Amino acid sequence: MSDTKRTEIGTLGEFGLIDRLTQDWPQYHKNTLKGVGDDAAVIDDGDEGILVTTDMLIEGIHFDLAYHPLKHLGYKSIIVNLSDIYAMNGHAEQVFVSVGISNRFSVEAMEELYAGIRAACEVYQVDLAGGDTCSSGKGLVISVTAIGRAPKDKIVYRSGAKAGDIICITGDLGAAYLGLQILEREKQIFMAHPDVQPDLEEQDYLIGRQLKPEARKDMIDTFARFQFLPTAMIDISDGLSSDLMHICKQSGTGARLEEAQIPIREDAEMMALKFQLDPITCALSGGEDYELLFTAEPDDLEKLRVMPGVFIIGEIVAKEDGIMLQTSAGQLHRLQAQGWAHF
Amino acid sequence: MSDTKRTEIGTLGEFGLIDRLTQDWPQYHKNTLKGVGDDAAVIDDGDEGILVTTDMLIEGIHFDLAYHPLKHLGYKSIIVNLSDIYAMNGHAEQVFVSVGISNRFSVEAMEELYAGIRAACEVYQVDLAGGDTCSSGKGLVISVTAIGRAPKDKIVYRSGAKAGDIICITGDLGAAYLGLQILEREKQIFMAHPDVQPDLEEQDYLIGRQLKPEARKDMIDTFARFQFLPTAMIDISDGLSSDLMHICKQSGTGARLEEAQIPIREDAEMMALKFQLDPITCALSGGEDYELLFTAEPDDLEKLRVMPGVFIIGEIVAKEDGIMLQTSAGQLHRLQAQGWAHF
Numbered sequence: 024m025s026d027t028k029r030t031e032i033g034t035l036g037e038f039g040l041i042d043r044l045t046q047d048w049p050q051y052h053k054n055t056l057k058g059v060g061d062d063a064a065v066i067d068d069g070d071e072g073i074l075v076t077t078d079m080l081i082e083g084i085h086f087d088l089a090y091h092p093l094k095h096l097g098y099k100s101i102i103v104n105l106s107d108i109y110a111m112n113g114h115a116e117q118v119f120v121s122v123g124i125s126n127r128f129s130v131e132a133m134e135e136l137y138a139g140i141r142a143a144c145e146v147y148q149v150d151l152a153g154g155d156t157c158s159s160g161k162g163l164v165i166s167v168t169a170i171g172r173a174p175k176d177k178i179v180y181r182s183g184a185k186a187g188d189i190i191c192i193t194g195d196l197g198a199a200y201l202g203l204q205i206l207e208r209e210k211q212i213f214m215a216h217p218d219v220q221p222d223l224e225e226q227d228y229l230i231g232r233q234l235k236p237e238a239r240k241d242m243i244d245t246f247a248r249f250q251f252l253p254t255a256m257i258d259i260s261d262g263l264s265s266d267l268m269h270i271c272k273q274s275g276t277g278a279r280l281e282e283a284q285i286p287i288r289e290d291a292e293m294m295a296l297k298f299q300l301d302p303i304t305c306a307l308s309g310g311e312d313y314e315l316l317f318t319a320e321p322d323d324l325e326k327l328r329v330m331p332g333v334f335i336i337g338e339i340v341a342k343e344d345g346i347m348l349q350t351s352a353g354q355l356h357r358l359q360a361q362g363w364a365h366f
Numbered sequence: 367m368s369d370t371k372r373t374e375i376g377t378l379g380e381f382g383l384i385d386r387l388t389q390d391w392p393q394y395h396k397n398t399l400k401g402v403g404d405d406a407a408v409i410d411d412g413d414e415g416i417l418v419t420t421d422m423l424i425e426g427i428h429f430d431l432a433y434h435p436l437k438h439l440g441y442k443s444i445i446v447n448l449s450d451i452y453a454m455n456g457h458a459e460q461v462f463v464s465v466g467i468s469n470r471f472s473v474e475a476m477e478e479l480y481a482g483i484r485a486a487c488e489v490y491q492v493d494l495a496g497g498d499t500c501s502s503g504k505g506l507v508i509s510v511t512a513i514g515r516a517p518k519d520k521i522v523y524r525s526g527a528k529a530g531d532i533i534c535i536t537g538d539l540g541a542a543y544l545g546l547q548i549l550e551r552e553k554q555i556f557m558a559h560p561d562v563q564p565d566l567e568e569q570d571y572l573i574g575r576q577l578k579p580e581a582r583k584d585m586i587d588t589f590a591r592f593q594f595l596p597t598a599m600i601d602i603s604d605g606l607s608s609d610l611m612h613i614c615k616q617s618g619t620g621a622r623l624e625e626a627q628i629p630i631r632e633d634a635e636m637m638a639l640k641f642q643l644d645p646i647t648c649a650l651s652g653g654e655d656y657e658l659l660f661t662a663e664p665d666d667l668e669k670l671r672v673m674p675g676v677f678i679i680g681e682i683v684a685k686e687d688g689i690m691l692q693t694s695a696g697q698l699h700r701l702q703a704q705g706w707a708h709f
Contacts, residue, residue, distance in 0.1 A: 028474055032469065034473075041499050044477065049487070052493050058493060079507065144391070152409070
């Protein structure tokens, strides 16, 4: 293709590329309710919707086996997919795992990976229902598809937020990103000085958020117990800024986040400062926290105030008011999407 | 893991590895009817079964971009998954495509790939309902999940064959493998002598079978029209020998193939001889023909004789009689599994 036009993928970014590749496709089945563009696709099944999501993890891009134990990696590969099902307010039932491996990996290494996959299946009560194992030539590739269900009138899309809605998050942010920074730093130190012992003390939480995250199935159950339905929802994979922008784009709204309300743990804050990073930037742009970001009608405020594990962090506003961060000092800044750009 | 036991994956093979990794898993959802071990998983949905299959294609292992046009590759990546749905006697409805790409690929290259994916979606009338695009660091990885449906009493498993059943195939075998040999030969010649023109004349069929195969949706429709239900079915991805062995293993039977009845096109036969290969070995072990291999009750013989596109190639026998090939000369040989071993 040397004499044809060449546009670098980096000029579009991941989401721009997907938009361009998938625009104006024909649809043949009226049961395909929601296709590309949410956490999971929705297939109509009478009173229920079947939720389907798929994610690919590639060695050297999404994980580094220098510090990611295979068992944790197997666990995480399931979690990131289940999280997408919960982000639709559904329950996951089956997972399908395809693994591409090189001959660098032994049967025992694969057993470690599958022990982690199995642990996640047990904790979240999902069935491993299929998959594929093949050679990759080089490196490890894991592709997981998760299938879930929800009553159709309980499915929460990214597109349902309205001006005046309350913006909530289910847990602290930034820790997974800081865990990654610690692991990367220790890897660099180890490569330069293999005899130096790693300095991982008191960083269990941050490292754990990166290596072995959990998905917020418990929150879906909490919502049901409180008879509460979010107006829009997404899981934090790319970062609060980027994921909030997805909600705003699909809902046709703006948003105002309150910096002072964004939950950041003290150990994350301390670690950010140690790395000379702004803690709020880590929370906004770090990603991989797998908390649920959701919006709620103002009428639900009282429910949200007593619901365990919910932090109110802002308000949906009109589109023309933009997507803004109100700093603790009272200034308004326009939010930047700074999710993980792999391209 | 230098001081722990290391078992090479090659000692187990792909199917042995999957068996080992997935044995004795817990099951939490009673709607998971069939998990690992058939062309597709089956999820109970009232009168119907939801069929789910997933497959991963990795550059350098499953395809070579030196001769596989991206558009054909996109088409093929869908076909290999649809074929698994048809092999359950179901109809495919949605596909999910995850692509990992390096910055070697341009937006235009991705548009070629998706043009092929779209063409397959149009020909087979399936919806692209989701997926994922990410960086791969190096090389191209394509993971496709296909979802289909069938009335539960019409789903055909690998496990339903009984001694006395007729073994049938829906088309000629070996051509895809010979197409690959031609392409590999031309690549070697091109690398040694870049000025030599490729010798691809009159090999359109063989090369097409490799680069742009079709799935036998038409046969599923034919079966319905004839009110015919196979007792067991699988698609030919690994090769007739290996795929027949899957049926026999899961059905607890043996089989006897009649060499003289195995359909091989004349151009495939000529090309095999040109490569000093045994045509019947190409048909038995080549793979990637994506024809349907199925078994039928003896009572259906008259239907099968008039059904277009069906070749009767043997008979299911008792397990203790083994899996045998009766040669044209009348000798009986034990079949070897010689599917594509990537490890």
